[in-house]
Amino acid sequence: MRIGIVGLGLIGGSIALALRHAHDILGFDTDAPTRALAEERGLETVDRLDAALRADAVIVATPLAAVVPTLEAAAGRTDAVLVEVGSLKSAVAAFAERAPGGVRIVGLHPMAGSTATGLAAADPALLRGRPFLVVPTARSDERAMAVAGDLARELGGEPTVCSVEWHDRAIAMLSAVPLAVALALARAGEDVAHVAGPGFEGATRLAATPPALAEALLDGPRVKDALARFRAALDEVERGR
């Protein structure tokens, strides 16, 4: 299969490195040094988005803010299934509702990552054994769903199909709340952190999340509800129940 990968950061790069032995990979990134590093790591790259769209599937792995603009730019200019691997799905779902005819879009969310960023930190092992949430949109046909599921399995992941609503509720609890908690703990313990043990260090590790991603996650849907559930659970723990 010919697979275009748009965005060669931590996740896009890890996917590209994992798939390159079994598929024709065309990697694209707007950043020229990233493309050069990709070539050094054995990936074939192209220097225009259009060239990456000449494929059977196109994986959109840009920073979150660029996912919908990239889908907009690609829609109508490719027959490829567009598989976007961002951390939030509402905006993608909304775009799919108004996308031009014939476009196929499916969401895939590998529950993997690191506070490290960029292609230099990319590693296929990041993805292996992880849950992959497959999130259909209004423009996910049978082929799109099959492509997303097959990709998840080829990457060593375990695909689970879920709705946008379920996805966003889960991510609010699994990503936004742990991030908010780590930031709060780092702030509250600032004056004693110099004598911290591995417990506190581990509990505040997510405070090193790249700021743009952190902001997007904290501003995401259902975060207020998830934080309220967390606070209620913390009250229970404190009361010893």
Place this chain on the structure above:
Amino acid sequence: MRIGIVGLGLIGGSIALALRHAHDILGFDTDAPTRALAEERGLETVDRLDAALRADAVIVATPLAAVVPTLEAAAGRTDAVLVEVGSLKSAVAAFAERAPGGVRIVGLHPMAGSTATGLAAADPALLRGRPFLVVPTARSDERAMAVAGDLARELGGEPTVCSVEWHDRAIAMLSAVPLAVALALARAGEDVAHVAGPGFEGATRLAATPPALAEALLDGPRVKDALARFRAALDEVERGR
């Protein structure tokens, strides 16, 4: 130096393994299979507390609930400096106030650990490069302070002297709050944990703290204040400040 070590679990075992090449170590544990494992790992053991007290320094590394009873049992029956390495210091400080004449007691808290327990998981590397809080009691003379500082440095740690009050306030924030938060997060996210990524997994790791230690930490002094500070910081994070 001859050093008795009472309690050969994760911390006591790690200390014993780290010091055995430079000192005469006499390890004691109330659990016979633990003593057998210690011998297998190259440690000299004794099968009575009294025998471990014939030393220049005695490190008390029992479970938290046994620290004061062990100090009580040892007091008056040894000239050794008693160095206790438990996670909370108030009860030790109170005992030191009423300890028989001539007894020397000093607190030392290596900010190290793991959710693994027991001698099987003991490893000198756990201690290296970690902060060690040296906590003087009413019965810490110059020699006791020197022994505690020297031990910390020999174990590869970085000693910092602090008061019982400062220690307990720091530990409430560094150990009890991260534990409470991990337990609350595990509880609030129970229904979505099956698709969790490494962020949530890392954030809930402390929920695997051994129950007896977890209970002691959550019941420790200053925990209510520390949780209140954490909640205020979480409110700030949520409001984007």
